[in-house]
Amino acid sequence: MRRDILVSEVGPRDGLQSIKSIMPLEAKNAWVSALAASGLREIEVGSFVPAKVLPQLADTAEVVAHALTIPNLTVAVLVPNLRGAEAALRSGAHKLTIPFSASETHSLKNVRRTHAQMFEEVRGIVALLRSQPVERRPLLEGGLSTAFGCTYEGHVPADHVVRLAEQLCDLGCDEIGLADSVGYANPAQIRDLVVRVRAVTGIDRFAGLHLHNTRGLGLANVVAGLEVGVDTFDSSMAGIGGCPFAPGATGNIVTEDLVYMLEAMGLNTGVNLGKLLEAREVLAAAVPNEELYGYVPAAGLPLGSRA
Amino acid sequence: MRRDILVSEVGPRDGLQSIKSIMPLEAKNAWVSALAASGLREIEVGSFVPAKVLPQLADTAEVVAHALTIPNLTVAVLVPNLRGAEAALRSGAHKLTIPFSASETHSLKNVRRTHAQMFEEVRGIVALLRSQPVERRPLLEGGLSTAFGCTYEGHVPADHVVRLAEQLCDLGCDEIGLADSVGYANPAQIRDLVVRVRAVTGIDRFAGLHLHNTRGLGLANVVAGLEVGVDTFDSSMAGIGGCPFAPGATGNIVTEDLVYMLEAMGLNTGVNLGKLLEAREVLAAAVPNEELYGYVPAAGLPLGSRA
Numbered sequence: 171m172r173r174d175i176l177v178s179e180v181g182p183r184d185g186l187q188s189i190k191s192i193m194p195l196e197a198k199n200a201w202v203s204a205l206a207a208s209g210l211r212e213i214e215v216g217s218f219v220p221a222k223v224l225p226q227l228a229d230t231a232e233v234v235a236h237a238l239t240i241p242n243l244t245v246a247v248l249v250p251n252l253r254g255a256e257a258a259l260r261s262g263a264h265k266l267t268i269p270f271s272a273s274e275t276h277s278l279k280n281v282r283r284t285h286a287q288m289f290e291e292v293r294g295i296v297a298l299l300r301s302q303p304v305e306r307r308p309l310l311e312g313g314l315s316t317a318f319g320c321t322y323e324g325h326v327p328a329d330h331v332v333r334l335a336e337q338l339c340d341l342g343c344d345e346i347g348l349a350d351s352v353g354y355a356n357p358a359q360i361r362d363l364v365v366r367v368r369a370v371t372g373i374d375r376f377a378g379l380h381l382h383n384t385r386g387l388g389l390a391n392v393v394a395g396l397e398v399g400v401d402t403f404d405s406s407m408a409g410i411g412g413c414p415f416a417p418g419a420t421g422n423i424v425t426e427d428l429v430y431m432l433e434a435m436g437l438n439t440g441v442n443l444g445k446l447l448e449a450r451e452v453l454a455a456a457v458p459n460e461e462l463y464g465y466v467p468a469a470g471l472p473l474g475s476r477a
Numbered sequence: 478m479r480r481d482i483l484v485s486e487v488g489p490r491d492g493l494q495s496i497k498s499i500m501p502l503e504a505k506n507a508w509v510s511a512l513a514a515s516g517l518r519e520i521e522v523g524s525f526v527p528a529k530v531l532p533q534l535a536d537t538a539e540v541v542a543h544a545l546t547i548p549n550l551t552v553a554v555l556v557p558n559l560r561g562a563e564a565a566l567r568s569g570a571h572k573l574t575i576p577f578s579a580s581e582t583h584s585l586k587n588v589r590r591t592h593a594q595m596f597e598e599v600r601g602i603v604a605l606l607r608s609q610p611v612e613r614r615p616l617l618e619g620g621l622s623t624a625f626g627c628t629y630e631g632h633v634p635a636d637h638v639v640r641l642a643e644q645l646c647d648l649g650c651d652e653i654g655l656a657d658s659v660g661y662a663n664p665a666q667i668r669d670l671v672v673r674v675r676a677v678t679g680i681d682r683f684a685g686l687h688l689h690n691t692r693g694l695g696l697a698n699v700v701a702g703l704e705v706g707v708d709t710f711d712s713s714m715a716g717i718g719g720c721p722f723a724p725g726a727t728g729n730i731v732t733e734d735l736v737y738m739l740e741a742m743g744l745n746t747g748v749n750l751g752k753l754l755e756a757r758e759v760l761a762a763a764v765p766n767e768e769l770y771g772y773v774p775a776a777g778l779p780l781g782s783r784a
Contacts, residue, residue: 352779356741386696390696390699427694472660472692
């Protein structure tokens, strides 16, 4: 019995929002289909933000509609506020993540809201979702961004993150995730903060880790997360993406390298690495001017590898 | 009390042997001095191989002579055979590492010797060193290369590596190290093989891990090594280097990123990251046509970082 790990692909959202190219809808749909065909079971396909803020994601509702036709795929979207959640609800997405910056300065820069204002948004979203029949009610994740540090505030105290996690649970978020939006986390900090946050959320309501590779520690942080029992990791195909509002913060961890590492370790992602590299070709063809990252795509698999 | 970790810099040997540029002796000496000034306590400064094989390292004896003038620095060299060990002994180096390929195919390609022939070399070297007065006797490490897999043979069975470690101990090597020469290792394998090899060498005779970042798992493998108590890691400034005889195997783990990660985790390397980046400038000036790697040098330190 191999331990199951969920690799949650965020490239179509976190990746595409931070590159200059605007991928046409047909290419997005083809890419999402190719990602799902590789065995990825959860994909964050877009974000319900105003088109003037992120024109790259203006067709999120259409991408969701396409993704919902793919069997056994959890279709996730990002929503920055109640208005976004209303659109997400109309789209039929299975899962909504509201990013909540542990750093209030980052929150003000990123979504122009204080923590108090963000709590109001969360309250509104929870009320909206609870007004829906249970069978149509999407899951709501509170994604604590800058949980491991902030480019504006520097150190973010763990106690502060734990308290926010507790408050988001109390407000009715189904799950809480931790995001190293700016690539500040280290493996010791990952272990410490996961254990402390999970102590207030419980294991079932801990959503997992969203990591960036800004300082090359992305997969090292995954190993630390695995050690303390984390079983869900966000990653982005080819490592495209980052946080446009956090200077110097570039690139999610690379899905191809993450899947290779997990499978090589004997863990079960359900992802076929060959098919994943085919999905990378679909991406490469759609954004020919963007830099794609990843060590395994460059070096190839080890001789005799079963991954 | 912070746990001490020894970062053993191998750039002047593993790095310089696999780039095209030949660094002049003066530049090498300046680089070694800058590396030591950052707080690195052990540097592998060269290799005693015939100049026609590795002209980049032809002046190893002179580099050793310079390095020996630096206080509190362990001056290490690589020796492929008895003849190299004789030259190393004459040079006055403190530590000799003989690479021993766990894969016999790799051994034949790398040093044109079978395992039986390599055992003979080790016997000869041990006899040579034991003929010296104790106070002039350098330490001998048997470095088990391709210990985690081989580009020619693929999988290398752990039992086989453990047996070789035992044989090298029996022959009189002071320490045994494990090298992922071709970037095949994964964190689960690191944990498993370290524990098994250390069971035969004992903790005191386990020299540490030599890792490459070919598939992006270098620092993830360090985290796994730390978990099982490894306290010595080889790395190369700017990640230059690799194994010229193992196709597709490029780049040691990057000293700058390794030191950053370890210090951020609260471990003590004794290395000053600012001075380490100054040493990188010395390297960059000396080999202007070579590509330098590293995430931390590119992204900078996190705001408020104490590393």
